[in-house]
Amino acid sequence: MAIKERKEREKQDMRNLIIDSATQLFLKQGYDKTSIRNIAEDIEYSPATIYLYFKDKDEIFYIIHENAFEILDKLLRQHNSISDPYERLHELGKTYVNFALENPDYYDLMFVMRAPLAEIKHKEKWSAGECAFGYLLETMAACIDQGLIKPADKFVAAMTVWSFVHGLVTLYIRERTCILEMPDEDVRQMMNASLSHFLTQMKT
Amino acid sequence: MAIKERKEREKQDMRNLIIDSATQLFLKQGYDKTSIRNIAEDIEYSPATIYLYFKDKDEIFYIIHENAFEILDKLLRQHNSISDPYERLHELGKTYVNFALENPDYYDLMFVMRAPLAEIKHKEKWSAGECAFGYLLETMAACIDQGLIKPADKFVAAMTVWSFVHGLVTLYIRERTCILEMPDEDVRQMMNASLSHFLTQMKT
DNA sequence: TGAATATAATAAACAGTGTTTAGTAAATCT
DNA sequence: AGATTTACTAAACACTGTTTATTATATTCA
Numbered sequence: 001m002a003i004k005e006r007k008e009r010e011k012q013d014m015r016n017l018i019i020d021s022a023t024q025l026f027l028k029q030g031y032d033k034t035s036i037r038n039i040a041e042d043i044e045y046s047p048a049t050i051y052l053y054f055k056d057k058d059e060i061f062y063i064i065h066e067n068a069f070e071i072l073d074k075l076l077r078q079h080n081s082i083s084d085p086y087e088r089l090h091e092l093g094k095t096y097v098n099f100a101l102e103n104p105d106y107y108d109l110m111f112v113m114r115a116p117l118a119e120i121k122h123k124e125k126w127s128a129g130e131c132a133f134g135y136l137l138e139t140m141a142a143c144i145d146q147g148l149i150k151p152a153d154k155f156v157a158a159m160t161v162w163s164f165v166h167g168l169v170t171l172y173i174r175e176r177t178c179i180l181e182m183p184d185e186d187v188r189q190m191m192n193a194s195l196s197h198f199l200t201q202m203k204t
Numbered sequence: 205m206a207i208k209e210r211k212e213r214e215k216q217d218m219r220n221l222i223i224d225s226a227t228q229l230f231l232k233q234g235y236d237k238t239s240i241r242n243i244a245e246d247i248e249y250s251p252a253t254i255y256l257y258f259k260d261k262d263e264i265f266y267i268i269h270e271n272a273f274e275i276l277d278k279l280l281r282q283h284n285s286i287s288d289p290y291e292r293l294h295e296l297g298k299t300y301v302n303f304a305l306e307n308p309d310y311y312d313l314m315f316v317m318r319a320p321l322a323e324i325k326h327k328e329k330w331s332a333g334e335c336a337f338g339y340l341l342e343t344m345a346a347c348i349d350q351g352l353i354k355p356a357d358k359f360v361a362a363m364t365v366w367s368f369v370h371g372l373v374t375l376y377i378r379e380r381t382c383i384l385e386m387p388d389e390d391v392r393q394m395m396n397a398s399l400s401h402f403l404t405q406m407k408t
Numbered sequence: 409t410g411a412a413t414a415t416a417a418t419a420a421a422c423a424g425t426g427t428t429t430a431g432t433a434a435a436t437c438t
Numbered sequence: 439a440g441a442t443t444t445a446c447t448a449a450a451c452a453c454t455g456t457t458t459a460t461t462a463t464a465t466t467c468a
Contacts, residue, residue: 163375
C-alpha cells in the first residue's frame with residue numbers, strides 16, 4: 001500500500017504550495033493584503049481547499065513565522081566561532097538589527113504581530129523563539145562569567161539586551177522614528193550609534 | 205446669526221460623542237472589534253452618519269491616540285519638580301513602563317499600531333509624540349551636561365533609552381515574554397529589574 | 409471488471425468589515 | 439409660504455475569514 005505514502009507526500013506538497021504562495025504574497029504585500037482568496041487564486045484552487053490543509057489563516061502564518069526563525073537562527077549562529085562572548089554579543093546585536101531592517105515583514109510577524117500567537121499558545125511552547133533566545137542567554141552567561149559586562153542575573157541581562165534591540169527596530173519598522181525628523185539614512189546611522197552606545201555601556 | 209455657532213457646537217458635540225463611544229469600545233474590546241457599525245449602534249445613529257464627522261476609521265483612532273498622549277504627557281511631567289535629572293530620568297522610565305502596562309491598548313495605539321500613521325504623515329508632524337520625546341530629550345541633555353551619565357549625543361542617548369523601555373513593554377504587550385516561561389508576576393518583576401539594571405548601566 | 413466507498417475539490421452562503429451613493433425628512437433662509 | 443440647505447439613513451459595493459452541502463474523482467473490495 002504505497003498509495004497512502006504517496007497521498008501523504010501529495011498532502012505535504014500541497015501544504016508547501018500554499019505556504020510558498022502565502023510567503024511570497026506576504027513579503028510582497030504584507031499580512032492584511034494576503035487574503036485566503038488571494039492565495040487560492042495564486043495557486044489556482046478554490047479558497048475552501050486551503051481549509052483542507054490548514055485550520056485557519058493564523059496557522060499558515062505560524063508556519064511562515066517558524067520559517068523566518070530558522071533564517072534568523074542560522075544568521076545568529078554564524079557567529080558561533082567568535083570565542084570572546086562580548087565580541088560575539090556585539091555581532092549578534094548587529095546581525096539582529098540588520099535582519100529586522102532587511103526583513104521588516106518577517107520581523108513583524110516574529111516579534112510584533114498577534115497572528116501566530118494562538119498557535120504558539122496552543123503548542124504550550126514557543127520553540128522557535130526559545131532557540132534564538134537560548135543562544136542569547138548562553139552568550140550573556142559567558143559574558144557575565146568572564147566579567148566582561150556589569151554583573152547581573154543572566155535572564156535580566158538577556159531581557160535588557162533583547163528589549164533594547166527589539167525596541168530600536170520596532171520603533172523604526174512601525175514608523176515612530178519619524179519623530180527624529182531626519183532623512184532615513186541618518187535615522188539608520190543613529191540606530192547604529194545607539195546600538196554601539198548601548199553595548200559600550202554594558203561593558204565593565 | 206448665532207445659529208451657525210450653535211451648529212458648530214453641535215458638530216463638535218457629535219464628534220465628541222463618537223470619540224467617547226469609540227474610546228470606550230476600544231478600551232473594552234480592542235481595535236479590531238471596535239467597528240464603525242459597533243460605534244454607530246452604541247450612539248444610536250446609522251454607520252454612514254459617522255462618515256459625516258470623520259473621513260475614516262483611522263481618523264477616529266488618530267484622535268484617540270492624541271488623547272492618550274495627553275494622558276502620558278501629564279504623567280511624565282509630574283516629575284518636573286525633581287531637580288536631579290538622572291533621578292528624574294529614573295522616574296520617567298518607571299512612569300512610562302507603568303503607563304504601558306496599565307494601559308496596553310493605549311500604548312499599542314500610540315507606539316505600535318499603524319492605524320494613526322496615515323494621519324500623522326498627513327499632518328507632516330507627529331506633535332503628540334514630539335512633546336513627550338522632547339521632554340525626554342531635555343532630561344537626557346541635562347544628564348549629559350551634569351556628567352551624570354556616560355557621555356553621548358543627546359539624540360543617541362534619548363533613542364537608546366526610548367528603545368529600551370519601548371522594547372521592554374512591547375515584548376510584554378505583544379506576548380513575547382512568554383519565552384521566559386514564568387508566571388506573569390515574575391515577568392513583571394524581571395521587567396522592573398531590567399529597567400533598574402539598564403539605568404544603572406547608564407550612570408557614570 | 410463493476411459496484412461501493414472514501415477522498416479531494418468546490419460553489420455558494422454566512423456573518424462580518426470599511427466605505428460610498430442616492431434619496432428622504434427636517435431645519436433654515438428668503 | 440416656498441425654496442434651499444443641512445442632517446441623516448437605507449441600501450449597496452467590494453472586500454474579509456470561514457463553513458456547509460454537493461459534485462467529481464480516485465481507491466477499494468467483491
